[in-house]
Amino acid sequence: xxxxxxxxxxxxxxxxxxxIQEEIQNKVHYFCCKGCQGVYHLLNDSxxxxxxxxxxxxxxxxxxxQFEDASNFDAPAFYEKFVKSTKxxxxxxxxxxxxxxxxxxxxxxxxxxxxxxxxxxxNINFTNNKAIIVWAxxxxxxxxxxxMIRAIGYNAFPYDASIQEVHANAxxxxxxxxxxxxxxxxxxxxxxxxxxxxGFFTGITQEYKNIFNxxxxxxxxxxxxxxxxxxxRGAYFGLKNKIVNMDLLVSTGATLTYFYSIYITLLELxxxxxxxxxxxxxxVLVGKFLEVLSKKxxxxxxxxxxxxxxxxxxxxxxxxxxxxxxxxxxxxDIVIVSSGEKVLFDGTIIQGDxxxxxxxxxxxxxxxxxxxxxxxxxxxxxxxxxxHFEVKKDFxxxxxxxxxxxxxxxxxxxxxIEQLANKLSEYFSSVILLxxxxxxxxxxxxxxxxxxxxxxxxxxxxxxxxxxxxxxTPVATLVGLSLGAKRGILFKEAAQIETMAKxxxxxxxxxxxxxxxxxxxxxxxxxxxFDISLLLSLxxxxxxxxxxxxxxxxxxxxxxxxxLDTYKQIPAKGIVAEYEGKQVLGGNKKLLDSYxxxxxxxxxxxxxxFAIDKQVVAIYELQDSIKExxxxxxxxxxxxxxxxxxxxxxxxxxxxxxxxxxxxxxILSEQTPExxxxxxxxxxxxxxxxxxxxxxxxxxxxxxxxxxxxxxxxGSDIAVDVSDVVLLNDSxxxxxxxxxxxxxxxxxxxxxxxxxLLYNLITIPLAMGGYIIPLIxxxxxxxxxxxVVGNSMRIRLQWMKG
Amino acid sequence: MDSWVIVMMMxxxxxxxxxxxxxxxxxxxxxxxDDKEKYLxxxxxxxxxxxxxxxxxxxxxxxxxxxxxxxx
Numbered sequence: 001x002x003x004x005x006x007x008x009x010x011x012x013x014x015x016x017x018x019x020i021q022e023e024i025q026n027k028v029h030y031f032c033c034k035g036c037q038g039v040y041h042l043l044n045d046s047x048x049x050x051x052x053x054x055x056x057x058x059x060x061x062x063x064x065x066q067f068e069d070a071s072n073f074d075a076p077a078f079y080e081k082f083v084k085s086t087k088x089x090x091x092x093x094x095x096x097x098x099x100x101x102x103x104x105x106x107x108x109x110x111x112x113x114x115x116x117x118x119x120x121x122x123n124i125n126f127t128n129n130k131a132i133i134v135w136a137x138x139x140x141x142x143x144x145x146x147x148m149i150r151a152i153g154y155n156a157f158p159y160d161a162s163i164q165e166v167h168a169n170a171x172x173x174x175x176x177x178x179x180x181x182x183x184x185x186x187x188x189x190x191x192x193x194x195x196x197x198x199g200f201f202t203g204i205t206q207e208y209k210n211i212f213n214x215x216x217x218x219x220x221x222x223x224x225x226x227x228x229x230x231x232x233r234g235a236y237f238g239l240k241n242k243i244v245n246m247d248l249l250v251s252t253g254a255t256l257t258y259f260y261s262i263y264i265t266l267l268e269l270x271x272x273x274x275x276x277x278x279x280x281x282x283x284v285l286v287g288k289f290l291e292v293l294s295k296k297x298x299x300x301x302x303x304x305x306x307x308x309x310x311x312x313x314x315x316x317x318x319x320x321x322x323x324x325x326x327x328x329x330x331x332x333d334i335v336i337v338s339s340g341e342k343v344l345f346d347g348t349i350i351q352g353d354x355x356x357x358x359x360x361x362x363x364x365x366x367x368x369x370x371x372x373x374x375x376x377x378x379x380x381x382x383x384x385x386x387x388h389f390e391v392k393k394d395f396x397x398x399x400x401x402x403x404x405x406x407x408x409x410x411x412x413x414x415x416x417i418e419q420l421a422n423k424l425s426e427y428f429s430s431v432i433l434l435x436x437x438x439x440x441x442x443x444x445x446x447x448x449x450x451x452x453x454x455x456x457x458x459x460x461x462x463x464x465x466x467x468x469x470x471x472x473t474p475v476a477t478l479v480g481l482s483l484g485a486k487r488g489i490l491f492k493e494a495a496q497i498e499t500m501a502k503x504x505x506x507x508x509x510x511x512x513x514x515x516x517x518x519x520x521x522x523x524x525x526x527x528x529x530f531d532i533s534l535l536l537s538l539x540x541x542x543x544x545x546x547x548x549x550x551x552x553x554x555x556x557x558x559x560x561x562x563x564l565d566t567y568k569q570i571p572a573k574g575i576v577a578e579y580e581g582k583q584v585l586g587g588n589k590k591l592l593d594s595y596x597x598x599x600x601x602x603x604x605x606x607x608x609x610f611a612i613d614k615q616v617v618a619i620y621e622l623q624d625s626i627k628e629x630x631x632x633x634x635x636x637x638x639x640x641x642x643x644x645x646x647x648x649x650x651x652x653x654x655x656x657x658x659x660x661x662x663x664x665x666x667i668l669s670e671q672t673p674e675x676x677x678x679x680x681x682x683x684x685x686x687x688x689x690x691x692x693x694x695x696x697x698x699x700x701x702x703x704x705x706x707x708x709x710x711x712x713x714x715g716s717d718i719a720v721d722v723s724d725v726v727l728l729n730d731s732x733x734x735x736x737x738x739x740x741x742x743x744x745x746x747x748x749x750x751x752x753x754x755x756x757l758l759y760n761l762i763t764i765p766l767a768m769g770g771y772i773i774p775l776i777x778x779x780x781x782x783x784x785x786x787x788v789v790g791n792s793m794r795i796r797l798q799w800m801k802g
Numbered sequence: 803m804d805s806w807v808i809v810m811m812m813x814x815x816x817x818x819x820x821x822x823x824x825x826x827x828x829x830x831x832x833x834x835x836d837d838k839e840k841y842l843x844x845x846x847x848x849x850x851x852x853x854x855x856x857x858x859x860x861x862x863x864x865x866x867x868x869x870x871x872x873x874x
Contacts, residue, residue, distance in 0.1 A: 176830065177830060
């Protein structure tokens, strides 16, 4: 074999013989295709050749040679959806750039776009490959921008940036800034407070006290009015909806304390509470930030689905093939689908035949053979079929479009179980506000001066400061998240841990979840001796899962490659080839029948026959085997009182076989994606909270509808996006771990809430009795928060050991 | 010791601290922490060409903004 040489542009390695050679400036360059050559010249001509120094040896994808027309980017409908106007009147679009491999790619795209006349800004995020481009519309069209991105070997898809993701990021940033200001001020205030407290015990003159008070006043002002703005806003919206929430407690407590302290400072009366003001705000804000941080954005999901649907199809009209946009195809049109393409309409085949991958709808990997007169369904993929079919429904009403719209609504309407802490804080806040009012009135009537009564009333609010309460849930869930992450369980949102702990029903998909999802050889029968490398070379030619299963089984034993002649793949039957004049065939019973070969062997498993010159020489039995730990894990769920249900798109027989083996009693077979989600909604109607585990595109609707959707890490991208929890190592054991972690975490939340309430039970009576001085208030606040954090760390350590 | 010493020390330290705070907040706002990789690579790709390019881009932006007539 000759030496491999890397293509100058994409760095992929090929034999010298297939490469295009070109001498540029006395140096020979090799290119793997015209595309790479074109990009290389383009970069050289526009002075961007330093890209290759920056990219180093990074391998790139060669540029695609065929592109659909970019002019649809200039269509008014597209503009309306994706293009926005900036303040200056320029146009702005958000794109996802495909094909970015390294930082040099980002550099190249940015520079190439920025060099274009009319582009004002081009900013690409390396982490998520999203680009924001601002351009002057009178100089440049959007399609020209897209063409440039394509010309340098990348591709771009638009995405709608107005949805949650952008808002979520902005909110996170906003919280972060407010929190930083609060932390900075609080730390300085605490430093000053140390001086004040020591002065309290050792004696301090009013002069110094004033200096410290004023310094604290200055520092706590931004904390209350900038950082604490979130609580004022929350309290306002709460009151508008007639809810007493924690925000109201925090904001009234902090504001009253603030103004009381100013009053004390100006009249030189006693102790000011500025440190309490900033500490309340800071602690609760940190708790809120942790919550915001662990919220997932559902936005990316829909982008990916949109990206998977091509915008044009080939339609046969007046004996000519033309490209039409999806919306322009009418019922009765003839659409052409070639092998490897996606079927985008529902219709009936009028010409051609072949196998289709329907795993998007059924979850089964076995290809389905279809011929003239049979229905094709949108969303399926042609494996080897070149067909013409008549459209029976327009795109808006097709199976695919209805799946997408169902999914959109499911993501937006996901059920939310109210969290324990939220429920609790509502009661807590009302009670504390009431208690403090009562305390003030009682002290005032007792009789005391207004100042004393007011101070005692406020000290109740300060001491009951819900710092620990606000930290209880976020800290516990963070512990849960990190425990999960160490075991390959990714919870996408912290609140889901609590929801999962309350689950009553576990719904499992069969293929890929309980079973391994691909057929494996369970036994083999050899009738004659034969050259096993012949069979190996034969099955290597097919992508069919059965052939792949046999290949995997054989590959462990032999390593040989023979070149077969006149190879032919027969859809839904098998493969036929010739080797040294002998006819070699491998496939199912139908293949044997059509070649009139007899074989009496029978089995309930999938069979793969291998015949040489009309003689069956070997048979392999294949089965989609069940994951090793399935039975044990399912039993442990059942023993904990969780109802386990199996949903599958597969037929009743094989569903039953698997269910019996692992001990599941409730099974529903031959379920379409919509059936599955309807079943989950029925469970919801019975007041059950449902955890759904799946892996494929056919499960996404159900995953989106369930309270918690769990997906195996090897599942399809969309399924991973829609889900709430991802099990990275595919094992059912980690599903059990996920449940254990969620229950432990929920227990921890309860403990933490208990601690903070108990703490308040002791300290509030003290405050009502008027025994609270600023020092005690500050210490109690820190100690209760430390207790909560410490308790969470204890659980974490326990788990780390166990 | 007069009390003005403590006033001066405290105001000086808080002032210096707040300068650092505002610097940090400015960095957050201008998006320097949005894409860690890119800003780190920015240092790697820095050079004369990049500087020229940035200046050119500024000029171009200014020119486009002056002459811009949004199509109706």
